[in-house]
Amino acid sequence: MLRYSIKRLMSLAISLAVASLVIFLVIEVAPGDPASYMLGINAQPDTVAALRAELGLDVSRPVRYLAWVGGMLSGDFGTSYTYRTPVAGMIGDRLWVSLPLALLALMLSTLIAFPAGIYAAARRGRPGDVSVMGATQLGIAVPNFWFAMMLVLIFAVDLRWFRAGGFAGWDKGFWVAMHSLTLPAISLALPQAAILTRVMRSALLDILGEDFMRTARAKGLSRRQTLWRHGVRNALIPVLTIIGLQFSFLLAGSIIIEQVFNLPGLGRLVFQSISSRDLIVVESVVMLLVFAVIVVNFLVDLAYAAVDPRLRART
């Protein structure tokens, strides 16, 4: 297990290094010098030069790349070009909206998908299964931001149970803040729940065909006991991978949903930064998202290997 972990950790480090290099290079080729953009077209050349020096733009690219990566490793994401405040602080504030939103959505989608998938698999081919599968087809086809608009129309405009948008803030209390994240989380969770239900169902169906399931029945366990004790537990392995993958979709998906509900999360930060050409912020947020995806997948791999020793031997 230790050798496997070290091997995976090294490939994790390489992925992160390559990803950071790609992001840095892509942003570097962006046209327009941030310093001259900030000062406007009438700026004196020496003012621009002074600002470039202040922002650390006057050194060579490799030095700048190393400074950026080195800074991130020590928690310093640089200073925003437009707001002149530390990027780490700006991201930290927004993370308190985006992360709870993604986690809440993940929880919801799991809570819907597990029972639905198990139910469908247990009733394979019967009307219950067919209607669950039909519902998932629909769930996959619905764009989450459109679903969000419909939720607003029904629950905020008509019924007035929720506010149409905005974030109350955690200082107003936990439940008030969660209340303003409810509709966004539901709209984010729906398509993911549909996908997860299908994964859960097919994973369980694969297991139900195994010999040990027949053995379990033969030794006298009831249908329900075999399903839960031997079926669901074994089906969890592929389902876990998909949940790991979905986390990245949810973080990225929250970028769009934040637009619908006017939530002050990472997505809003990115769009504001793009329009003000605050590229250091874009760079850091993108790196953070990619970091999250790579690390979550790494953790899922480790969890996998911990559960299933065969995977360790294979690599």
Add this chain to the structure above:
Amino acid sequence: MTRSLILGAVLSSLVVLAALTSFVWTPYDHAAMNIPDKLQPPGAAHWFGTDHFGRDLFSMIMVGARTSIAVALVAVGIGMGLGVPLGLMAAARKGGWIDEVIMRGNDLVFAFPSLVIAILITAVLGAGAVNAIIAIGIFNIPVFARITRGAALSLWEREFILAARVAGKSDARISAEHILPNVTNLLIVQGTIQFSLGILAEAGLSYVGLGAQPPTPSWGRMLADAQTMVSFAPHLALIPGLAIIVTVLGLNLMGDGLRDWLDPRLRVARA
């Protein structure tokens, strides 16, 4: 032929037909403003109603179908055009450094959610339909590379490939003449699925303003415009959304149906 294949094909061809028809005929000029007729609900004169400028929604949906289909189709083309050769190459040199580089590169692209790629691209190149195509297309490359490699690997173990080798064919020729034809079915099915994902992605990108720019009509932009009016003109939000759902649902059903229909093992099982 399965029921889902027929239903999916009917729904998808409805949308394609609407897009094609829009080149020669739409009920009204999709861009013509007619303020006195603004915000009409769906009715006899305007089947899908009108927007806040009095533009005919039905005509806009028809023309918007063009944008969605074009973006998603080209993005699938990019993914197949680059991903399939990469996958074939990786499989032909299994375990070699080419395979390793291609698969690691794939992992890297997978670490960037497609929306994040789109954001990076727009940060650099600016928003627009072409950049949306690139963003969605890049994400399609590893999908096709992976699926091609996986299918090709099992084919390389087969006897008819060994026979081709004995006949003196090069790896490249075997890949083109024997492997590729045998993975075509799989690619068609995956292509349909990526096509539907592309439609969804295009809608999302143009909703947040990173996709097709006005005056090019697109379903995502129509939804973004509708957002502030959803309380008094819900049809503006309802109809473009339903257009997206019908398209994506149709393509997904068609993909599922095609998979069942093209997979001989499943056909035997059913017979």
